[in-house]
Amino acid sequence: MVTVGAPAHGGHCVARLDDGRVVFVRHALPGETVRVRITEQRSKYWRADAVEVLEPSADRVPSVWPEAGPGGVGGGELAHVALPAQRRWKATVLADTLRRIGGEQVAEDVAALTGGAGAEVEALPGDDEAGGLGTRTRVDLTVDGAGRAGMYRFRSHEVLALREMPLAHPALLELGLLGEDAPWRRVWRPGARVEAVAPSTGEPMVLVDGEAAALRRRSGPPRRAVRERVESSVGELTYRVSAAGFWQVHRQAPRTLVEAVLDAAGSVAGARVLELYSGAGLLTLPLARAGGAVVSLEGAEGAVRDARRNLHEHPEVDLHAGRVDAAAVRTLGGGAGVVVLDPPRVGAGAEVMSAVADLAPETIVHVACDPAALARDLRAAREKGYVVRSLHAYDLFPHTHHFEVVAALGRAG
Structure with a gap:
């Protein structure tokens, strides 16, 4: 049982044990008293997950993505924190x-x-109106040994199959990439890397191991790029970007x-x-x-x-x-x-x-x-x-x- 202190870079809060040892605790909030599970021990500090909250912060809310909670995938470490408190x-x-x-x-x-x-x-x-959800127009997934799309467990090479991804743009959720019944399971293989892109203009795109993929055979050459449109003070800006390339x-x-x-x-x-x-x-x-x-x-x-x-x-x-x-x-x-x-x-x-x-x-x-x-x-x-x-x-x-x-x-x- 520890009482955690201020947040630290990386999504942790800092706690100190009775012997003075520093513990970086995930899934907690400043001021909370929690029970922790030690996940890593180093000579100068330990890492831990908060697995039980004994005295919660007023800024704690039900996690919007429980699969990114203790022991889960990385990428949603503040999902239990109210949006204003996250900022x-x-x-x-x-x-x-x-x-x-x-x-x-x-x-x-x-x-x-x-x-x-x-x-x-x-x-x-x-973002406030949407609860910070549905913002991400690009997601990366990895296929587990059973052919299901998932993400890596935090600080691990183990793939955890996902049931939901509430941070993803709705157009990506509509592709049906997740779950036991995902039709895409016949397209990819275990270990494959899956990238899904929802550009600001045009249809979403799925890449498997860097190559464009589709559930049905399409005529013509495969798409390799997407188009993005940005309204700005210097007029409408249009871009053509490699689907596998970097974009915000x-x-x-x-x-x-x-x-x-x-x-x-x-x-x-x-x-x-x-x-x-x-x-x-x-x-x-x-x-x-x-x-x-x-x-x-x-x-x-x-x-x-x-x-x-x-x-x-x-x-x-x-x-x-x-x-x-x-x-x-x-x-x-x-x-x-x-x-x-x-x-x-x-x-x-x-x-x-x-x-x-x-x-x-x-x-x-x-x-x-x-x-x-x-x-x-x-x-x-x-x-x-x-x-x-x-x-x-x-x-x-x-x-x-x-x-x-x-x-x-x-x-x-």
């Missing part, structure tokens, strides 16, 4: 991570923007991030814009529409092929495929007045951030999906004289510990 949880993690990893200066810069209140984590349109999973995420980045960048008309980790062009297209002379760099060649199609009306955009590193930043970034970067979960890293700062842009816009990586990158930028001018956090992943942050940086003083 407070994430805001607490963000503030703690910025201070602990980013350092006091970074934390104080952000606190100054909010009058000391800390950044809030904002809900996306429609929340139905409202593309528009939210486009508007957040355009706002953070300010006027880019006539400015040279260096965009790093540019993907299929989600941000490249609106930056070009806004008048920026965009030079982009992306490591995944498939994403760059998609971007070339998506930017076909903007031949002036200079698209590059290659590794994002300090040398590439120096080669491509000369004269950039604005730098936009949307790195993977590990962040850009100190060398890239230092090279970006050496370009002396007026504005750096950093899009982050991991608060620890963001904190490291902001610390590196702070050491080169760049401070946070604005910071907004968005709850792109309800019922999980994940969220997205868009920060604008400028020269100190």
Whole structure:
């Protein structure tokens, strides 16, 4: 029996045993008294699941996805937390991570923007009305030994067959991928990876081991891409994206991030814009529409092929495929007045951030999906004289510990 404390990055709450040992507890809330089952023991800390709640928090609600509860699949670790409390949880993690990893200066810069209140984590349109459900337009599943679609048990290679997936977009649920009677069981084999995509325009798509699949034979070549449409302040944006490629999973995420980045960048008309980790062009297209002379760099060649199609009306955009590193930043970034970067979960890293700062842009816009990586990158930028001018956090992943942050940086003083 333990009483758990504050949330920590990764979807845990921190508890301490009588001997002082730290235990990271999942499926609990701050202040609750719970019985736990130890799931991992390390020399410096233990991990545990809360299996019985003795003194519940007022923010505890019946789980919207019990299959992601103790002993279950990963991906729904906050499903037992009321939505407003989930966002407070994430805001607490963000503030703690910025201070602990980013350092006091970074934390104080952000606190100054909010009058000391800390950044809030904002809900996306429609999420409160829908209870944070049905938001995900892309899901990944794995087929178990009996041919049923499921997900991995948390921190395990064991596949658990799923009966439901309430976080998935309704169009994906209508495909009938889950359960003993799923007709798709004749299409895939045990061990297969299944990806299901519900684009904003057109029919949903299912891929099995990377190849398009259907319950009935179709004439013509198989579909390999989907189309996405995003309404924005610079007009309607249309994209063609590889079905197996990266695209923001929340139905409202593309528009939210486009508007957040355009706002953070300010006027880019006539400015040279260096965009790093540019993907299929989600941000490249609106930056070009806004008048920026965009030079982009992306490591995944498939994403760059998609971007070339998506930017076909903007031949002036200079698209590059290659590794994002300090040398590439120096080669491509000369004269950039604005730098936009949307790195993977590990962040850009100190060398890239230092090279970006050496370009002396007026504005750096950093899009982050991991608060620890963001904190490291902001610390590196702070050491080169760049401070946070604005910071907004968005709850792109309800019922999980994940969220997205868009920060604008400028020269100190």
